Amino acid sequence: MINQRWDIFCKIVDNFGDIGVCWRLARQLRVEHGLDVRLWIDDLSAAQAIIPSLDTEKNLQICDEINITKWDENAAFSQARDVVIEAFACGLPPRYLVAMVRQQSKWVNLEYLSAEDWVADFHAKPSPQSYLNSANGLTRYFYFPGFTEATGGLIRERNTLDRHSDFVRNDHDDLKISLFCYPNAPIKDLLFALQTNIHRVSVYVPESNILPQIADFFDAETIDAGDYFSRDNLQVHILPFLSQVDYDQLLRDCDINFVRGEDSWLRAIWVGKPFIWQPYVQDEGAHIKKLEAFLDLFYAHLSEKKVLYEAHGYWSAGQLPNNIWNAYLQQWPTIKTYTLQRSEHLAQQADLAAKLVIFCNKL
Ligand code: TRH
Numbered sequence: 181m182i183n184q185r186w187d188i189f190c191k192i193v194d195n196f197g198d199i200g201v202c203w204r205l206a207r208q209l210r211v212e213h214g215l216d217v218r219l220w221i222d223d224l225s226a227a228q229a230i231i232p233s234l235d236t237e238k239n240l241q242i243c244d245e246i247n248i249t250k251w252d253e254n255a256a257f258s259q260a261r262d263v264v265i266e267a268f269a270c271g272l273p274p275r276y277l278v279a280m281v282r283q284q285s286k287w288v289n290l291e292y293l294s295a296e297d298w299v300a301d302f303h304a305k306p307s308p309q310s311y312l313n314s315a316n317g318l319t320r321y322f323y324f325p326g327f328t329e330a331t332g333g334l335i336r337e338r339n340t341l342d343r344h345s346d347f348v349r350n351d352h353d354d355l356k357i358s359l360f361c362y363p364n365a366p367i368k369d370l371l372f373a374l375q376t377n378i379h380r381v382s383v384y385v386p387e388s389n390i391l392p393q394i395a396d397f398f399d400a401e402t403i404d405a406g407d408y409f410s411r412d413n414l415q416v417h418i419l420p421f422l423s424q425v426d427y428d429q430l431l432r433d434c435d436i437n438f439v440r441g442e443d444s445w446l447r448a449i450w451v452g453k454p455f456i457w458q459p460y461v462q463d464e465g466a467h468i469k470k471l472e473a474f475l476d477l478f479y480a481h482l483s484e485k486k487v488l489y490e491a492h493g494y495w496s497a498g499q500l501p502n503n504i505w506n507a508y509l510q511q512w513p514t515i516k517t518y519t520l521q522r523s524e525h526l527a528q529q530a531d532l533a534a535k536l537v538i539f540c541n542k543l
Contacts, residue, residue, distance in 0.1 A: 185216045185261040189251065191270035192223040197460070199227045200424065200443035201335065202267050205290075206246045208337050208533040215537075218261065220251040229421055260285045263540045266320070268292060280318060286543045287318055288536070293325040293334070293442050295474040300330035304539065323539065325532050327477055332539070333532040335443075340450045341527055354382040354415070358434040359390070360444055361458045361495075367393040369500035370438075375414040376502075377509075383414065384430055387421045394418070436512070438495075449478075452523035454515040456495050471496060482518050487511045 186209060190202040202219060209215045221227045224236040233243050239250040249255060253273075260279035266272055266289045272280070280287065287309075303324040323332045355377070361367065367390055374381045385394060387405050394416060395403035405420035422430060428447050431437045437455040439448040448455035457474070459467035471492060479485040491508040494500050508515075 183214070183216055184263065185218070186263040186265065187218050187220065187261040188265040188267060189220045189270055189272060190222070190227075190267045191251075192221070192226045193268070193270075195441060195460075196226075196230055197441040197443050198268055198270075199230045201290075203227075203230050203246075204335055204337070204424065204443065205265075205533060205536075207244060208335070209537070210245050212338055212533060213537050216247075217245075218247040218249060220249050220255070222251045224248075224250055230424060232423055259283075262286065263288065265290050265536075277318070284317060286540050287320045288323045288540065289320055290536075291322060291324045293446065294470050295327050295477040296470060297473070299324045299326045300328060303331045319543075321539075321543065323536060327474075327526065329529060333530055333535040334446055334449075334526065335533065336446075336450060336527060336531040337533075341452075341524070354380040355436070356434040357381060357383045357436045357438065358430050359383055359385045359438045360388060361390060361438050361440050362461065363389050363393060364461070364498050365390070365438075365458055365495055366498050366500040368397045369502075370505065371397045371414060371416070373500065373502050373505040375412045377413050380413050380415070383416045384419055384434065385416060386419045386427065386430070391418065435516075449519075449523055449526065452520040454512060454519050456491055458496055468496065478522060479518070481522075482514075484511055484514060488515065 188202050188206055190198055192198050199221065206217045206219045210217050224234060228234045228236055231243055231248070234248065235241055239255070241248050257273050257276035258279055260276060260283040262283070263286045264272070264280060266287065268291065269289055302322055303326065305322050306319045307322065309318040309320050325332045325334055327334065357374070359367070371383070371394070374383065385391070391403045394409070395401070398409040398411065398416070400407075400409065403418060405418055407418040409416045419430075427444070428451070431439075431447055431451045431453065435453060437448045437451070437453055438458070439445045439455055440458045441460045445457045448457065457471070459471050461467050462470075475485070475489055475492060479488055482488070487507045490504050494504050
């Protein structure tokens with residue numbers, strides 16, 4: 181397995197999830213499995229938020245032992261690698277497919293994470309391809325991450341469950357909350373509820389597209405990283421967009437984490453603290469099915485789970501009544517104990533990178 185050469189193709193569609201997942205996976209394949217990984221990225225400027233050392237002017241470079249190649253139509257597609265990971269059905273360049281046929285590369289499409297039941301039925305299924313001619317020998321495999329043994333597993337590095345951190349230095353006994361969500365979340369409802377909380381609350385907000393809502397709540401004309409606002413029992417700290425390592429630490433330090441999409445969702449699970457997840461909005465309410473499937477799976481063994489369904493449901497629907505939030509807070513100690521146990525239980529399963537390497541070896 182050592183020195184096997186892998187390619188990962190990443191198209192940044194929207195937000196940071198695509199590159200966030202690809203970067204974590206690339207690093208883990210390199211560090212924990214010794215693979216020679218090349219990561220193709222179509223939008224280096226967007227990727228720089230996740231890979232701060234990336235030079236957006238360079239088409240070829242090495243960051244953290246990963247070969248990064250700018251993916252545009254002028255790129256050299258003549259050398260395909262042993263294993264090719266197509267992230268989130270991003271579509272491979274036709275000239276690269278020609279090289280894959282020559283190399284007889286193993287081709288895996290990494291899918292989005294979902295806790296829905298159908299995932300296990302579709303995971304690892306082959307789809308013979310007929311590019312160039314009908315029998316080119318290429319087969320594209322669907323690789324579905326997931327929460328059960330019958331799926332492709334969850335991204336989790338070796339040190340993920342190391343819970344020590346001191347990112348947020350806060351001497352007070354405040355309730356600490358991190359806030360990362362989509363702009364349609366009821367951010368002002370949340371801030372209003374927190375303002376009237378009986379204990380002090382500190383909210384940490386890494387820079388993202390929700391800052392206008394926060395500025396609006398505090399009647400601020402501008403808002404930037406480093407700003408601090410307070411009203412009654414609520415303090416809000418605006419942070420810069422953090423490195424993944426620092427973001428993970430922030431999650432470890434907070435008592436409640438609001439997370440979104442795919443990668444921050446998973447990190448919130450691994451830190452074992454209560455969290456509220458907002459799924460990425462999809463057509464025809466597909467994200468609500470995804471949310472319900474996850475709540476059913478994750479809180480399966482919690483008897484008092486109504487409050488979790490309500491808090492998540494309202495958060496995704498764009499309003500958060502005070503009584504729902506207060507009910508959630510009342511349950512918080514129970515949710516805290518449960519989340520930690522559930523996180524540790526899930527971490528007993530093999531992780532995605534380990535399963536992916538075994539899967540590709542067997543192809
Ligand atoms: O940015 P996202 O909304 O990404 C989404 C989802 O992945 C969604 O499933 C996908 O369909 C869509 O993109 C295209 O949320 P996500 O997945 O949590 O990704 C955010 C990444 O940013 C994650 O790797 C954590 C990282 N991050 C930091 O590194 N620093 C920060 O300060 C913050 C807030 C996040």
